[in-house]
Amino acid sequence: MMDAPDIIYYLKPNELLVTTAYHLKDNPHDLLELIKSMVEQQCAGLAIKIKRFLEEIPENALAYANEIGFPIIELPIDISLGEVVNQLLSYILDKRTNELLLAIETHQKFTNHIMSGKGLTSLLRSLSSMIKYPIMLLNKHFRIIGSSHPFSKLSDELGKLYTNGFRFFLPNTSYSCFSIISNREVVSVFPIYTHEENSGCLAVIGMIPFSNPSMILTIEQAANVISFELMKENALKQYTKKVRNEFFINFTEGAFQSQEEVTIKAKEFQIINDQSYICAVGKLDESRTMLSFTESHKEIDTIFEFIEEESHIFSKSIHHFVKGNICILIFPITESWTELNTIILPFLEELQIKIKNRYNRTVSFGLSNLCQQFLDVQKGFREALEALQTGRLSGNRQFIQIYRRKDISELLQMIPTQDLKDFYNETLQKLSDQSIHENQILLHTLFVFLENHCQISETAKKLYVHRNTVIYRLENCEKLIGKSLKDPDTTFRLRLAFRIKNLLHL
Template sequence: MKLVELLDLPVFNGTALIAGKQGVEREVNTVNMMDAPDIIHFLKKDELLITTAFHFKDDFNSLLELIKEMEKQGCSGLGIKTKRFLQEVPGAVISLANELNFPLLELPVQTSLGDIVHKSLSYILDIRTNELHQAMQTHQQFTNHVISGQGIHKLLDSLSSLIDLPVVLLNHHLQPVSKHGHHSSLFESLETLSASGQSFYLPETTMSAFSLRNETRETISLFPIYTHQQSSYLGVFGFIPLSNRSMILTIEQATNVLAFELMKENALKQNTRRIQNEFFTNFMNGAFSTTEEIISRGKEFGLENEQKYVCAVGQLNDETKTVSFMQYQSEQELIYNTIESELQRFHEKIHFFTMDQSYVLLMQPNGGWKEVEQPFLSLLKAIQTKISTYFQEDLSFGISHYAEQLIYVPLSYKEATDALYYGNMSGKKQFIKSYQPKEVPEILRMVPYDQLKKFYTDTFQAFANESKKDHQVLLHTLSVFLETHCQLSETAKRLYVHRNTVIYRLEKCEEIIGRSLKEPDETLRLRLAFRIKALLQGNSDPAQT
């Protein structure tokens, strides 16, 4: 309670506040009576000392030092019973107390110091008992909300009514679980603070709180809710002073009940996630034998067959971190929660799964891809930024083509993982890569260099017996012939030679390789060899040597 409230007790009748009037709002947790010379070593914070000043009647300097030390320790004030050993409080003492805003009381001679201590402590204890009783009732009320299945939102509404201030539940990134529109600017300030990458660890006190005021002078007080994970926060719209013990106890009871409810909800959520991920893993691995089974099981998780899907697969970089298994599991859960929180803001429905240490986003676009492409890419970039800021991890995504129906989602998943693979092969980090159908040169680049070179050498080694000039002419003619889809007239036109010349050269090529150019397998082999030659030489023109 405050000192000014304590002075209203009848036992303080006749007491005069002779200095430090601006300090009457100080908290008083206990009242002590001592006259020992080393009295300062036994005092505590928020303690009011009353004394006859017997040891200071001839040593005013010691009294000055006592007041200085009491101010340093955060004591509530000093009451001196005058007209006994000290006829009046010296002016220097009053001046010092005023300078420090330290309350200095002049107690009446007729009042017993023992009565002051006894009645003051009795009054303080009565208040603490009432506060404890109220806290127990509040805790029981909040517990009943949870036991009856009314949930967290009902509990928050009840707390808001008790303290007459709006409240909101925030996650560990200061993102609201439910928003109140008239405080939107304050939420923007919270999100800005959260996006700065700061960690929010509050001081270890009886009531840990963090207050934020934005440019419009709105204030929110944050109270940590300790669970097995990183803390969530209970936000109260308004400044809650430490001296308001009744409100603080009420809020503390709410945070205690909320902690258990959040842990219960998390356990249920974890079980739901496990079931969803098992279904998705079995679906991708072809564990369902019929289309009907896929459609039936998909409906259990809100997946309709006659619906388009776009699959995005995300993975963290593969750099190993020296953390324990429990730390790894905890971080993965927090990353999952962060991604899930961002997905809830997106205007299209997105199903979220995990598989093989990948984060799988299955979006159901209502319109065409062009309408949702940029918003979806912006969402993925926002997720990357959050993961990088909060966890110092690089998250990359591969995106598939449309799956026209649910039964084709495994193909989309493979496309997304392929896009992710080729993005990683390029050496990039924190990228977003869409799946592209593979061109022949891309496929050839996947074959080891030595094997490509051997295939090329084996195909064209028969031409090595010809002179260098004939070698070049024959291969160039053969290349153009194949590129023109084996059209003699078009080949002659491009080479600026007579049609018969082309026929002669091609017959010469058939003689050298010992096979007909009309055989599809042979023309395919020669086409691939020319493509490989361009790769080996870094030349875009396969006919040029």
């Protein structure tokens, strides 16, 4: 309410100006300019008390107001502006009071609903019956975690958008709407606020009009109650994860006192010992962008949580664990080893694609050999970890490496070269000196002898010499090494020595 000439500078959007038009009494046609300025300021309307200072509203002002749809209200002369303002304020206060009471009642109703143990699904059905729209509760991966009605088709549509890398940039408002072109449905989205940056949303299938504040308020109160319930469920979920991960860490590190103890504790997590398994170990490949320690761990947690959810959707029998910066998936094998190629590898490959599309990160996996029972997973975990390390040493990214048992040459390569040379010289003694031509002949004879399972006749045939010549050379070998060739330990050491000789080109 104001009659100052410079009134336009004090007006704000959505405000209604109540005036006697005193400052326009000498220039009534200036009312048109005031209206134009109010339109620019996005004011709600103009209420003028006529017959006091302004006999009538100019025709050009009325025509312009009608043309653009700007409300002009004529106030009777027998009502004071104070009465008009007081009635308006009383109406606004009564409306806000009723909204506040509705919010309190709605919040209390939904809180009692949860406290009575009826759960989120029952709450969503109750909310849906109140607002007459179907509702679904989506997590941060846009997957349904609760709904008032079945939404399998719509859930698949949203899931595809999310996993293929589409982002839902929702404006910073109480709610927003978007349309799904494939089925021409409008979805009104109300964010769920918890301790996490992105906690999901309450999706109403239909257009919630801004002109219905009571309905919006009802949905917002339900969202508030849901946020507290989700925080409670998340706390319980995190505790369960922590216990499960501690069990697996203790299991792989051999902290339990007996196999029986492992079997009993595994049953707490629905893990059966008499079942074949394959262990997969996953790790994010090195990022090409530098992240802080906190950001890096947050990213790892988010992606590992996504892997866990995808695994659960694929098969509820897959067991998921986290140990530091690696995640572990234990796949039960129900029929045969062929499930690795028909089930496990396709799932992991699809998972890698989804993570690449959604988070722009790559993840690699190492796979163990078949574990005949859960107790063997302790060894299988080491195999999967070693397979992962082998792939990373090759410089690969987004790979799946299957563990391959090492042969003797690969095992020998893991031993320092000097230690191998010392073993070679100690085993062959004087025979290791190949600068002597006779020693070269004796070494070759001894090698052929060992390769032919210590059979003198077979050795003579391979060397094209007489049997007695072989015997004579072998006796000389025994003198030089100071050991009997009939001793199994001696022949075993000699075989290793020859492997070292080939490996190091001695």
